Structures are given as structure tokens and as C-alpha cells.
Amino acid sequence: MFEDMYVVFYSEGERIELSFILEVEGKRFYEFYKKQYKNPNSDLSYYFPEYQETYEDYLKNFLLPYLQGYKELYIGYDSWKEEGIWNAKNHDNQLRGILLPRLNYGFYKGVLAYRKWQNIR
Numbered sequence: 001m002f003e004d005m006y007v008v009f010y011s012e013g014e015r016i017e018l019s020f021i022l023e024v025e026g027k028r029f030y031e032f033y034k035k036q037y038k039n040p041n042s043d044l045s046y047y048f049p050e051y052q053e054t055y056e057d058y059l060k061n062f063l064l065p066y067l068q069g070y071k072e073l074y075i076g077y078d079s080w081k082e083e084g085i086w087n088a089k090n091h092d093n094q095l096r097g098i099l100l101p102r103l104n105y106g107f108y109k110g111v112l113a114y115r116k117w118q119n120i121r
Contacts, residue, residue: 001064010074010087014112018073022059025103030055032101033062044099070098077105084108 005018022029036042037051045051048066052058067073070088074095078085084103087095 001059002067005067005073007073007075009109009112010076012109012112014116016108016112018067020111021103021108024107025101026059027055029063029101030058033058036099042099067098070096073098075103075105075108078102082106 002019002022003017006015007018007021008015033044033052036044048062050061052062067088069090071091071093072089074087074089075084076087077083081102082105084105086098086100086102088098089095
């Protein structure tokens with residue numbers, strides 16, 4: 001489902017498969033979604049009125065259509081909190097923040113370094 005989607009590390013220009021990130025972080029993303037959906041200050045329930053009951057429904061009916069609305073996905077770096085933050089470029093080439101939880105930036109940088117060292121694509 002997410003095999004052809006990649007996430008670019010904004011400052012390095014290197015990329016990693018979104019499916020790999022979802023293998024590691026997917027359940028946490030779903031928990032974040034459930035929390036945001038119930039938050040009255042979040043626009044999530046306004047833009048996506050149908051709540052997804054299961055993780056599989058979340059992937060198929062929310063995350064995939066949500067992310068397909070963007071041309072490119074990026075992970076930037078918040079040096080204050082040392083976390084990866086999500087951005088995306090829409091089809092008008094405007095950079096937007098997207099509603100996904102922050103990542104352990106160092107972990108994914110390590111994955112990229114390991115792949116480069118092992119010559120893995």
C-alpha cells in the first residue's frame with residue numbers, strides 16, 4: 001500500500017521508504033491519530049469525519065488518502081527537542097506541516113547511515 005512512497009530527510013536529501021517507518025512507528029501513529037481525533041482543538045475530525053476503528057482501516061481510509069494529497073514528504077529536524085518533524089510539499093509546491101507525530105531523528109539517520117555503509121538501497 002505504501003511501497004512507492006518515500007520520505008526525504010530535508011537537510012541531507014536522502015530518502016527512506018515510508019513503509020519502513022510505518023513498520024517501526026505505525027501503531028504509535030495510530031495512537032496519535034486516536035488522541036488527536038478526540039481532541040476538540042484538532043481539525044482532524046472536521047476534515048475526516050469518519051473515525052477509523054482499526055489500525056488497518058486507519059492505514060487504508062485515513063493515512064493513505066491523507067498522504068497521497070502531497071507530492072513529497074519530508075522529515076525536518078527540531079534541534080531544540082532533537083526530534084524529526086513532518087512536512088510535505090503539496091501539488092502547488094507549497095511546504096506544509098502535516099499531522100503525524102514526531103520521530104526519533106537519530107534512529108532514522110542511523111538507518112540511513114547503515115544502509116549507505118552496507119550499500120543497501
